[in-house]
Amino acid sequence: MRTTLAILILVLASAPLCAKEELVTLPQRDSVQLTIYNSADLTLVRERRTLSFKAGDNRLQFSWANTLIDPTSVDFQAVGEAARAALDVADTSYPAESHEMLIWTIRAKSAGSHVVEISYFTSGISWGAEYTGMVNTSEDVMHLTGFVTVTNNSGEDYEDASVRLVVGTIHMVERIVDLAQPKSREKIPPTEAPDMDELRKMERQFPAEKGAGGGAGGMVRRKDIEKGTLSEYYIYAVEGQETIPTGWSKRLQSFSIAGVPLKTVYRLEPAKFGPSFTKVLEFKNDEEHKLGKEPLPDGLIRLYRDQGQGRLGFMGALASKYIPKKEEVKINVGPDAECTLAIKRISLKKKDLGFRNNWLVGWTMVEEFEMEVKNFRSRAVDIEIHRTMQGDFDFESAEKFEIHDATTRKVVFTLDANASRKLRYTVTTRQGENARK
Amino acid sequence: MNKRLLLTLAFAAGVGSMIGILNPNPVEARIKLATLPDREAVVVRFDNPNVVMVEEERTISLQKGVNNVDFSWAGTNIDKGSIIFRPADPAAKVEILSTSYPPGEAALTWQIAATEPASIKFRLSYLMANIQRETDYRMLVSKDEQTCTFKHYFKIRNWSGGRFATADFVTRDGKKFEKGLENGEAKRVMVNSWDKVKLTKEYVYDITRNYEGKVMTDYVLKNAKDIGLGAIPLEYGKVRIYQDDGNGTTAFTGEDWGRFTPIGDDMRLNIGIAQDIKIEMKKMTNDVQNRRGNVYDTDEVDEYEIKNFKDNESVVTLVLRVDGEWEMKNDSANFESFERIDNETIKFKVKAPAKGTPIKLKFHYQRKNVW
Numbered sequence: 001m002r003t004t005l006a007i008l009i010l011v012l013a014s015a016p017l018c019a020k021e022e023l024v025t026l027p028q029r030d031s032v033q034l035t036i037y038n039s040a041d042l043t044l045v046r047e048r049r050t051l052s053f054k055a056g057d058n059r060l061q062f063s064w065a066n067t068l069i070d071p072t073s074v075d076f077q078a079v080g081e082a083a084r085a086a087l088d089v090a091d092t093s094y095p096a097e098s099h100e101m102l103i104w105t106i107r108a109k110s111a112g113s114h115v116v117e118i119s120y121f122t123s124g125i126s127w128g129a130e131y132t133g134m135v136n137t138s139e140d141v142m143h144l145t146g147f148v149t150v151t152n153n154s155g156e157d158y159e160d161a162s163v164r165l166v167v168g169t170i171h172m173v174e175r176i177v178d179l180a181q182p183k184s185r186e187k188i189p190p191t192e193a194p195d196m197d198e199l200r201k202m203e204r205q206f207p208a209e210k211g212a213g214g215g216a217g218g219m220v221r222r223k224d225i226e227k228g229t230l231s232e233y234y235i236y237a238v239e240g241q242e243t244i245p246t247g248w249s250k251r252l253q254s255f256s257i258a259g260v261p262l263k264t265v266y267r268l269e270p271a272k273f274g275p276s277f278t279k280v281l282e283f284k285n286d287e288e289h290k291l292g293k294e295p296l297p298d299g300l301i302r303l304y305r306d307q308g309q310g311r312l313g314f315m316g317a318l319a320s321k322y323i324p325k326k327e328e329v330k331i332n333v334g335p336d337a338e339c340t341l342a343i344k345r346i347s348l349k350k351k352d353l354g355f356r357n358n359w360l361v362g363w364t365m366v367e368e369f370e371m372e373v374k375n376f377r378s379r380a381v382d383i384e385i386h387r388t389m390q391g392d393f394d395f396e397s398a399e400k401f402e403i404h405d406a407t408t409r410k411v412v413f414t415l416d417a418n419a420s421r422k423l424r425y426t427v428t429t430r431q432g433e434n435a436r437k
Numbered sequence: 438m439n440k441r442l443l444l445t446l447a448f449a450a451g452v453g454s455m456i457g458i459l460n461p462n463p464v465e466a467r468i469k470l471a472t473l474p475d476r477e478a479v480v481v482r483f484d485n486p487n488v489v490m491v492e493e494e495r496t497i498s499l500q501k502g503v504n505n506v507d508f509s510w511a512g513t514n515i516d517k518g519s520i521i522f523r524p525a526d527p528a529a530k531v532e533i534l535s536t537s538y539p540p541g542e543a544a545l546t547w548q549i550a551a552t553e554p555a556s557i558k559f560r561l562s563y564l565m566a567n568i569q570r571e572t573d574y575r576m577l578v579s580k581d582e583q584t585c586t587f588k589h590y591f592k593i594r595n596w597s598g599g600r601f602a603t604a605d606f607v608t609r610d611g612k613k614f615e616k617g618l619e620n621g622e623a624k625r626v627m628v629n630s631w632d633k634v635k636l637t638k639e640y641v642y643d644i645t646r647n648y649e650g651k652v653m654t655d656y657v658l659k660n661a662k663d664i665g666l667g668a669i670p671l672e673y674g675k676v677r678i679y680q681d682d683g684n685g686t687t688a689f690t691g692e693d694w695g696r697f698t699p700i701g702d703d704m705r706l707n708i709g710i711a712q713d714i715k716i717e718m719k720k721m722t723n724d725v726q727n728r729r730g731n732v733y734d735t736d737e738v739d740e741y742e743i744k745n746f747k748d749n750e751s752v753v754t755l756v757l758r759v760d761g762e763w764e765m766k767n768d769s770a771n772f773e774s775f776e777r778i779d780n781e782t783i784k785f786k787v788k789a790p791a792k793g794t795p796i797k798l799k800f801h802y803q804r805k806n807v808w
Contacts, residue, residue: 221532222532222535246540247539250535251536251538252535302519304521310527312521313490346780349762349805355730358730358731
């Protein structure tokens with residue numbers, strides 16, 4: 001059996017802890033819930049099992065060999081009023097011979113069956129978001145599809161698990177993977193060559209996932225992913241149950257929204273997009289753009305352009321940070337040789353030279369620049385150019401430059417198809433003792 | 438509901454061992470009862486300057502309920518995250534429920550739900566590494582160097598591990614050609630040919646291009662309709678230049694890298710040194726003026742003696758540079774025209790008489806506020 005996580009009820013309850021000849025029963029999991037965080041290597045696992053207890057002390061062994069479970073996080077809870085009234089955790093023992101085992105002594109008031117919940121943190125299960133944007137030919141509308149991919153490298157197979165994904169940054173003081181492997185800091189257990197019998201079983205079970213309900217005509221529909229909030233976090237709950245064997249990843253569609261308005265702007269904005277004049281596709285995570293229902297977790301956004309007849313061409317990709325609701329998204333798809341910018345200094349003059357003891361102590365430089373934007377495309381394009389100056393400067397231009405911040409001026413305009421435009425500006429910089437600030 | 442038929446879409450590249458009813462290889466041990474839908478309508482796109490995208494169509498027979506379809510690409514360089522799988526007809530009554538990635542395999546499994554048994558055409562797109570592309574040109578210049586035939590070639594080399602029995606290859610400018618391409622194979626195809634393209638020949642002196650001060654011979658092609666081009670942006674690539682020798686054959690006269698040339702821009706190609714034009718530069722004046730403490734101006738005269746040993750008069754372009762603040766003096770002489778390209782750069786055109794009669798370009802300028 002690949003699954004290495006086991007719960008055993010020790011029948012010979014009076015035997016000493018070190019006894020090896022124990023007769024055990026192996027209660028199955030009734031249900032399991034995974035709450036997976038994306039900001040830390042952390043998953044909260046809650047599993048429920050129905051156990052039979054005898055009156056008095058019952059020893060319950062929980063072991064997790066070759067998994068990445070944090071032993072300090074393992075917790076036992078009785079489920080329901082009756083169970084809580086009947087059961088009491090008398091003590092928890094950590095046997096010396098194993099670091100991957102604990103034994104609870106459960107005191108039961110009377111004999112009976114009860115549902116209990118065992119919860120723990122494990123590392124090795126992660127999830128990530130990815131997005132695919134299909135952009136139309138004129139680059140003004142996009143069909144945006146979001147996906148979540150859950151990857152299980154925890155060493156444990158989770159079958160028919162309900163899955164919740166947490167979006168947000170949680171604070172941790174220690175890494176779960178370190179707590180899981182305190183001695184040797186071992187690596188995550190490698191995925192072993194699968195056992196054929198096990199695989200056959202997996203193949204049989206694999207499609208039998210629950211929850212994707214029957215739709216019209218009996219069609220199994222794609223699972224919904226419900227989005228909710230919790231404090232500073234968002235929780236995505238995947239409908240139904242998922243089986244994710246260790247070593248596997250699974251990708252599910254999170255949303256699919258057609259007709260998201262998209263804007264193309266050519267930008268020279270070194271602070272955000274680097275030193276090149278670059279093509280940026282823009283939209284906003286708000287209602288106006290048919291989005292805004294939830295934040296978009298960080299993930300790779302890949303953009304494809306419709307090449308006609310349903311064919312696609314790759315435009316570019318952006319590793320996006322977390323995008324809150326209402327936030328703007330700007331995807332730099334790189335320089336485009338069909339819309340170019342050249343900036344040159346067309347004159348330089350020095351004036352107001354100041355001397356002390358026959359030595360130059362202050363001067364003022366007047367530099368005139370010319371920017372030429374050429375649009376070789378057969379459609380009009382939006383342009384935004386930022387220029388940043390240093391020191392004590394004056395900026396003058398007949399063009400409509402705006403103040404972006406103390407050192408940056410920007411100009412925004414639309415350039416017609418197959419057109420070019422030259423813009424001039426003058427920067428006067430006071431140097432040495434001429435500088436007033 | 439739970440169909441055990443696994444359809445395997447194997448990438449046709451050395452993956453035969455992966456397909457079968459029961460594969461004993463433990464690394465690829467998932468049980469696969471496989472049907473192999475043929476690849477149809479394969480398109481390899483070069484739209485993006487950095488990556489290659491492959492699109493293919495496969496008709497898959499689905500049963501009612503949930504079907505598992507495997508796609509594996511062992512030995513090829515497919516970017517797993519870029520794979521897009523969708524019905525070719527968006528109205529098809531199928532839904533892709535999930536994608537699962539098995540451990541240690543270049544493979545995935547789609548779960549596809551169908552309302553009824555049907556053969557559905559799917560379109561599969563992905564980015565593929567190690568398919569190299571290269572553009573090159575061949576230019577056949579007329580004897581009088583007024584026009585040329587300009588041929589555009591596109592070369593693909595396939596190191597991806599995949600093979601394409603037949604595929605449409607689409608260049609960045611949308612030109613399509615159908616070919617087969619084996620792994621390790623390269624193919625070069627002429628995608629465009631333009632006749633009677635007008636060209637301009639220039640003799641250029643520019644020590645940033647030739648530090649020995651030799652005069653270079655350039656051909657300049659404007660990528661515009663009025664000279665016979667202008668249909669597409671011209672990709673970066675090597676241009677090999679041949680000239681009609683007037684005797685029914687051609688001679689190779691040089692080659693250069695042509696930069697990416699959007700429609701409306703110039704492609705400048707250096708074919709070699711113009712041996713019959715000599716330029717010698719002398720500094721005739723270099724005086725300090727107007728000294729103020731540690732600051733001064735200079736008065737400088739540079740003389741460029743140009744000798745054209747050809748039988749015909751030639752126009753020579755001199756690209757000259759002066760740093761800092763400076764201005765040209767009015768007594769500069771012996772040029773046809775000049776253009777201040779930017780603060781540091783000035784371009785003169787000088788008419789050089791035939792048969793070695795020298796002409797001296799006088800470039801008189803004052804540098805200001807030097808320290």
